[in-house]
Amino acid sequence: MQTTLNTLKKGEKAIIKEFDVDAVPLKLLEMGCLPGNVVELLQIAPFGDPLYLNINGSHVAIRVETAKEIEVDVIENN
Amino acid sequence: MLSSHNINVALIGNPNVGKTSVFNQLTGLNQQVGNYPGITVEKKIGFCKLPNNYKANILDLPGTYSLNASSIDENVVIELLLNKNDKLYPDVALVVTDVENLKRNLLLFTQIKDLEIPTILVINMADRMKHKGISLDIPFLEEKLKTKIALISSRKGTGIEELKQLIVNYKSIPKEPCLNASVIDEEYFETLRKTFPNQLLYKLWLVITQDVNFLNLDRNEIRNSYTKSHSDLKRLQQKETIKRYQFINDVLKEGLKIDTSIAKDFRSVLDRVLTHKVWGYAIFFFILFGIFQSIFEWSKIPMDFIDSSFASLSALASEKLPAGVLTNLIAQGIIPGIGGILIFIPQIAFLFMFISILEESGYMSRVVFLMDKIMRKFGLSGKSIVPLISGTACAIPAIMATRNIENWKERLITILVTPFTTCSARLPVYAIIIALVIPEKRVFGIVNMQGLTLMLLYLLGFGMAIFSAYILNKILKIKGKTYFVVEMPNYKLPMFKNVAINVIEKTKAFIFGAGKIILAISIVLWFLASYGPGEKFKNAEKIVIEKNQAKPLNTSELRNAIASQKLENSYIGLMGKTIEPVISPLGYDWKIGVAIISSFAAREVFVGTLATIYSVGDSNNDTTIRNKMQAEIHPETGQKIFNFASGISLLLFYAFAMQCASTIAITKKETNSWKWPLGQLLFMSSLAYLVALIAFQILKNRI
Numbered sequence: 001m002q003t004t005l006n007t008l009k010k011g012e013k014a015i016i017k018e019f020d021v022d023a024v025p026l027k028l029l030e031m032g033c034l035p036g037n038v039v040e041l042l043q044i045a046p047f048g049d050p051l052y053l054n055i056n057g058s059h060v061a062i063r064v065e066t067a068k069e070i071e072v073d074v075i076e077n078n
Numbered sequence: 079m080l081s082s083h084n085i086n087v088a089l090i091g092n093p094n095v096g097k098t099s100v101f102n103q104l105t106g107l108n109q110q111v112g113n114y115p116g117i118t119v120e121k122k123i124g125f126c127k128l129p130n131n132y133k134a135n136i137l138d139l140p141g142t143y144s145l146n147a148s149s150i151d152e153n154v155v156i157e158l159l160l161n162k163n164d165k166l167y168p169d170v171a172l173v174v175t176d177v178e179n180l181k182r183n184l185l186l187f188t189q190i191k192d193l194e195i196p197t198i199l200v201i202n203m204a205d206r207m208k209h210k211g212i213s214l215d216i217p218f219l220e221e222k223l224k225t226k227i228a229l230i231s232s233r234k235g236t237g238i239e240e241l242k243q244l245i246v247n248y249k250s251i252p253k254e255p256c257l258n259a260s261v262i263d264e265e266y267f268e269t270l271r272k273t274f275p276n277q278l279l280y281k282l283w284l285v286i287t288q289d290v291n292f293l294n295l296d297r298n299e300i301r302n303s304y305t306k307s308h309s310d311l312k313r314l315q316q317k318e319t320i321k322r323y324q325f326i327n328d329v330l331k332e333g334l335k336i337d338t339s340i341a342k343d344f345r346s347v348l349d350r351v352l353t354h355k356v357w358g359y360a361i362f363f364f365i366l367f368g369i370f371q372s373i374f375e376w377s378k379i380p381m382d383f384i385d386s387s388f389a390s391l392s393a394l395a396s397e398k399l400p401a402g403v404l405t406n407l408i409a410q411g412i413i414p415g416i417g418g419i420l421i422f423i424p425q426i427a428f429l430f431m432f433i434s435i436l437e438e439s440g441y442m443s444r445v446v447f448l449m450d451k452i453m454r455k456f457g458l459s460g461k462s463i464v465p466l467i468s469g470t471a472c473a474i475p476a477i478m479a480t481r482n483i484e485n486w487k488e489r490l491i492t493i494l495v496t497p498f499t500t501c502s503a504r505l506p507v508y509a510i511i512i513a514l515v516i517p518e519k520r521v522f523g524i525v526n527m528q529g530l531t532l533m534l535l536y537l538l539g540f541g542m543a544i545f546s547a548y549i550l551n552k553i554l555k556i557k558g559k560t561y562f563v564v565e566m567p568n569y570k571l572p573m574f575k576n577v578a579i580n581v582i583e584k585t586k587a588f589i590f591g592a593g594k595i596i597l598a599i600s601i602v603l604w605f606l607a608s609y610g611p612g613e614k615f616k617n618a619e620k621i622v623i624e625k626n627q628a629k630p631l632n633t634s635e636l637r638n639a640i641a642s643q644k645l646e647n648s649y650i651g652l653m654g655k656t657i658e659p660v661i662s663p664l665g666y667d668w669k670i671g672v673a674i675i676s677s678f679a680a681r682e683v684f685v686g687t688l689a690t691i692y693s694v695g696d697s698n699n700d701t702t703i704r705n706k707m708q709a710e711i712h713p714e715t716g717q718k719i720f721n722f723a724s725g726i727s728l729l730l731f732y733a734f735a736m737q738c739a740s741t742i743a744i745t746k747k748e749t750n751s752w753k754w755p756l757g758q759l760l761f762m763s764s765l766a767y768l769v770a771l772i773a774f775q776i777l778k779n780r781i
Binding site for chain 2: 025027030031037057058060061
């Protein structure tokens, strides 16, 4: 089963895989949301949306609908 | 001043990197704020003295994350950088970056370099490097990025002199790009290069991908022969972004070292509290409450001062100037008109101060994050919360504050519903009517009925804004991808200089923008109230004397009776009489009609007009306006004019009606069309009329 960005738990890190370029705003790509980069879920807003992320050093908030479009590989924490 | 001998410097950078602080450091208060032609994007130019008698024009361009524009503000940046004939085309570009976000900030830098403009890399917030364990290899970075670097702190004011020296020597800065982005699709770019041998490749690429006006290249020709599908282009843009980041990562691997063991991070602790599902909202409402309290508390004294100063100025003018029409116009039209504008300065200045502090500190982004989900249910964005809060002081700056909402539909709905929030101009109207019709009783022994009514009116305004947003969201068929990307900047202590300059600028914009309209309308109103057609107005004095021959009046009674006769037959009095049939179902007479007409331009005029009307025809000067209004009897029904039913009807009318010429003007400006302000006017006025009508008809038989 594919994992998408919105399924991360708070504090979890992941590596961005592929996503549909048309579904993700270019602005987010410019913030560093690109395949291969590390993303960390910092906070989830009350009521579960939006998500507060650290993407490749940039701190941004995006909505769940956008996060659903981004596939990731979770980095296991030991 | 702006001169072609000066060096043109453009300040470019991501939002939240302290670009405006750098601008303020370079130029001090030597700034001019205007608009780009045809659009409402702010154009800020400042002047700066450089070493060796050089001077510079500093242009502060809107903040942008890249040269891929997604708003009118960002278009401005590209249009300027693509147009060599623009008289502000930069001789040198300063790309301002934040040392903590260097990686992301350099993306824009590499794009600017591709345009072959001499570019200085300004690395700001150098004072935080030690704190964060960051060290930079400046000579290495300068070599790899083919630039000169100024390491500065706009907060501490360090490095500014060195930066000025770099600007003077701008001719020695290399122009060539620091990476070759055309490798993303060599074949495609090669054909482009061959077809337009004289054009810069990156420029062609921007013309193809961006939706900007560009004069020198025939974009249709380029587009037709080289069109790719939208998603193909976007894929290429993604490749381009990846390419640039690869280059940046390689450079920073050598040039930037972070010792994470030193780094201290307050951000995560603060974030945890400020976006907490209980504490987050509690703190937010506590801050809001504090802001409202202080706006009203602190503004009271200066507002009273302005009010009384203009009253005495007006009296002085009519006393000292030679009697005549011109003096009347000055004393009764122009001076009160200007006073009516200036009285809002304290509230607006305080409001902007608070908003500016909330924004500078980074807190506003957290509120946006907290509120987005809730606001979205009503077709608004988390970003709508800022205008809705500002609207309680004044809708005009509030509507200007909608600009950072990316989604047009969400922005438009925010603009359209903001005037429902209870602005400060409604307060005087509410105050007098509540005092007249709501008994000064307490319920449950503690809650003051009058205070409760006022609070309900605030809630009603906010509720109607949210409700209308919900309806508009269902009605408006505006397509456009909802996208929402909010940068969550680091927390910073607001800088006094930035806050002060912001407050001064915004207040100035309000006075000169909205002020012109308010002043013009108050002059027109004065004319309408001071002149009238026909004999009844011209011979007012004779008619009054004849009418009262049986029982002659004393001087002041006579003066009031004449004034009353004149007002009733002036143009505005006749207008009031004309609309009487329309407003009598709401429980109003022609005098209230006059007050409603005259307060069309600005709500607070209502009280002043009624004061004038009820002052006349009454010889007892000790009686307050309130008592006079209380005693007013309807000639036909024999009931009090201001009774519970008509009072509630008036309160509701003022809660919903769009009686603010300045708001109409600003909506027109921000939406670039008359359709929206007129629709807003029509919707709000009919709603106000209907609700007032229903309320009066239900309540009138209960008295």
